[in-house]
Amino acid sequence: MDNTTLSSSTANKTADKTTTNVMNTATNNEKICHEVAELSALDKSLINLLQHGVPVCERPFEQIANELNSTEAEVIRHLNELKESRVLSRFGPMFDAVYLGGAFTLAALAVPDEDFDQVTEQVNSFEQIAHNYRRTHRFNMWFVIATEEADEIERVITAIEEKTGLSVLNTPKLKEFYVGLYLPV
Amino acid sequence: MSDNNIIQEKPTLTAIERQYILLTQNGLPIIEKPYHHIADQMEMSVAAVLALTNDLLDRGVIRRIAAVPNHYKLGYLYNGMTVWDIDDEQAEKFGDAVGRLPFVSHCYLRPRHLPQWNYNLFAMVHGKTPEAIAKYRGQIKELLKEVLVTRNHDLSQDFMTKSNDMLTSTAILKKTGLRLKR
Numbered sequence: 374m375d376n377t378t379l380s381s382s383t384a385n386k387t388a389d390k391t392t393t394n395v396m397n398t399a400t401n402n403e404k405i406c407h408e409v410a411e412l413s414a415l416d417k418s419l420i421n422l423l424q425h426g427v428p429v430c431e432r433p434f435e436q437i438a439n440e441l442n443s444t445e446a447e448v449i450r451h452l453n454e455l456k457e458s459r460v461l462s463r464f465g466p467m468f469d470a471v472y473l474g475g476a477f478t479l480a481a482l483a484v485p486d487e488d489f490d491q492v493t494e495q496v497n498s499f500e501q502i503a504h505n506y507r508r509t510h511r512f513n514m515w516f517v518i519a520t521e522e523a524d525e526i527e528r529v530i531t532a533i534e535e536k537t538g539l540s541v542l543n544t545p546k547l548k549e550f551y552v553g554l555y556l557p558v
Numbered sequence: 559m560s561d562n563n564i565i566q567e568k569p570t571l572t573a574i575e576r577q578y579i580l581l582t583q584n585g586l587p588i589i590e591k592p593y594h595h596i597a598d599q600m601e602m603s604v605a606a607v608l609a610l611t612n613d614l615l616d617r618g619v620i621r622r623i624a625a626v627p628n629h630y631k632l633g634y635l636y637n638g639m640t641v642w643d644i645d646d647e648q649a650e651k652f653g654d655a656v657g658r659l660p661f662v663s664h665c666y667l668r669p670r671h672l673p674q675w676n677y678n679l680f681a682m683v684h685g686k687t688p689e690a691i692a693k694y695r696g697q698i699k700e701l702l703k704e705v706l707v708t709r710n711h712d713l714s715q716d717f718m719t720k721s722n723d724m725l726t727s728t729a730i731l732k733k734t735g736l737r738l739k740r
Contacts (some may be wrong), residue, residue: 410631412637463626465585505731544668550657
């Protein structure tokens with residue numbers, strides 16, 4: 374969601390011109406409902422093991438196969454299938470976003486219900502909006518602003534305020550903590 | 559609100575490190591020898607690519623090399639953005655502890671904007687049921703109970719000020735990835 378690590382980035386093949394905020398724009402008001410995947414025992418073991426990290430060596434999947442009493446070929450086949458079916462959204466190095474350049478903030482608006490669709494369109498029209506979620510609170514719209522330069526954040530906020538007539542709550546991160554998320558299957 | 563903005567220093571990377579990021583930020587290929595693939599493209603030896611990878615890991619440029627599952631496909635259909643008003647003096651210590659909980663995916667200190675927004679700690683939780691995320695919120699509350707701030711109700715405002723809350727998402731309005739520009 375508001376992560377500034379790349380954990381939520383969906384994998385795309387090489388883009389010609391990589392920018393901070395152009396990939397996989399979801400359609401407006403995409404409801405949150407997804408099909409839960411059916412997984413084999415090996416799939417589950419791979420998901421559980423590989424969330425923690427893979428060894429840095431020439432043949433990492435051979436090493437993983439040994440740990441799971443499987444074969445390198447089986448591991449590779451299953452992982453590619455999991456990636457194609459999007460059970461895995463990503464496989465590879467997770468970079469600290471600080472090193473990728475650019476600036477980020479999490480911001481919110483308290484939008485009157487009757488204006489919600491219109492304000493959604495107005496906010497999403499800014500290419501600097503990376504994520505935007507509707508949430509249950511008086512502040513009911515939460516979005517990440519991602520820009521190439523730090524001072525552009527303020528300009529986008531001002532522009533959103535002018536366009537929507539609403540006051541933006543700006544909550545940039547002051548300190549990020551290491552997280553130990555683990556989703557067992 | 560600009561006085562709350564922290565301008566992060568931009569760490570410098572070498573040209574080779576930038577090239578490495580550009581080649582791998584969309585993921586490593588799932589093949590027998592993924593680092594050979596990178597080495598070929600960078601015209602470096604495999605040993606040098608492995609050394610570079612380890613160096614980036616040691617310096618925290620790479621947090622880990624791992625698989626990232628799609629929460630929803632694994633049945634983790636519910637998420638909650640839990641927000642907490644905690645004692646500033648203790649915030650770093652307790653934020654660190656909350657981040658280490660296995661069901662927390664992001665954990666940050668952020669600025670308050672009183673009186674509209676009194677929460678300074680944000681922790682995102684994920685679960686398979688509404689009951690699960692409610693339980694996780696309870697576990698965080700237990701951990702933070704000694705440092706939660708109680709504020710008097712501001713009579714000029716038409717909303718109550720609480721010590722914590724959980725905002726659940728009801729719709730994804732937009733979702734893009736973040737990428738290094740060239």
